[in-house]
Amino acid sequence: xxxxxxxxLSLPVTLGQPASISCKSxxxxxxxxxxxxxxxxxxxxxxxxxxxIYKVSKRDSGVPERFSGSxxxxxxxxxxxxxxxxxxxxxxxxxxxHWPLTFGGGTKVEIK
Amino acid sequence: xxxxxxxGGGLVQPGGSLRLSCAASGFIFSTYNMNWVRQAPGKGLxxxxxxxxxxxxxxxxxxxxxxFTISRDNSKNTLYLQMNSLRAEDTAVxxxxxxxxxxxxxxxxxxxxxx
Numbered sequence: 001x002x003x004x005x006x007x008x009l010s011l012p013v014t015l016g017q018p019a020s021i022s023c024k025s026x027x028x029x030x031x032x033x034x035x036x037x038x039x040x041x042x043x044x045x046x047x048x049x050x051x052x053i054y055k056v057s058k059r060d061s062g063v064p065e066r067f068s069g070s071x072x073x074x075x076x077x078x079x080x081x082x083x084x085x086x087x088x089x090x091x092x093x094x095x096x097x098h099w100p101l102t103f104g105g106g107t108k109v110e111i112k
Numbered sequence: 113x114x115x116x117x118x119x120g121g122g123l124v125q126p127g128g129s130l131r132l133s134c135a136a137s138g139f140i141f142s143t144y145n146m147n148w149v150r151q152a153p154g155k156g157l158x159x160x161x162x163x164x165x166x167x168x169x170x171x172x173x174x175x176x177x178x179x180f181t182i183s184r185d186n187s188k189n190t191l192y193l194q195m196n197s198l199r200a201e202d203t204a205v206x207x208x209x210x211x212x213x214x215x216x217x218x219x220x221x222x223x224x225x226x227x
Contacts, residue, residue: 049214054213055213101159106156
């Protein structure tokens, strides 16, 4: 199975400051079509997960521009340029090219 | 607007069975791979199963293989998960999710396995 390793586990951030979450996969996530299938999800308290980013860096409709994804191969990063109160929650990375599909363990973003 | 509405969760004894349903609307259901993903209380996300749009592939996590069966009825725009031989560790919120890339999620249905 492809292991997705996220860090840190917890991320206290001051409002208006940047935040960065790392996700590393145990295998390459590059598919035969040339795309890399790495997704990022946000789960606010009491809500279902919501996809923010797909194919490493493509932002979903309605996702604020302060969220950005980057990386390649096996090393990926989600960045929030300036954290807002509504960004509190748990963030997960997920790979969607190898069976079984696998998620990272999650990073809890909280306000200091 | 894409909508995924799960139902069928509840309390069941260990060894029992339950069937979850996911009613889909707002998109051409038959053309999308559909998935079940679960989340145990206070824990992270775990992929459970996928049914391909073409109908030529069903996939299961090792933890549920042989006990759970995924199916779909494209005429009813509905995805199902038949869960047999349930165990305490199957206790979770079960989400219906569109595409392997997870672009849309339902609100989830809680399954509790306990005596």
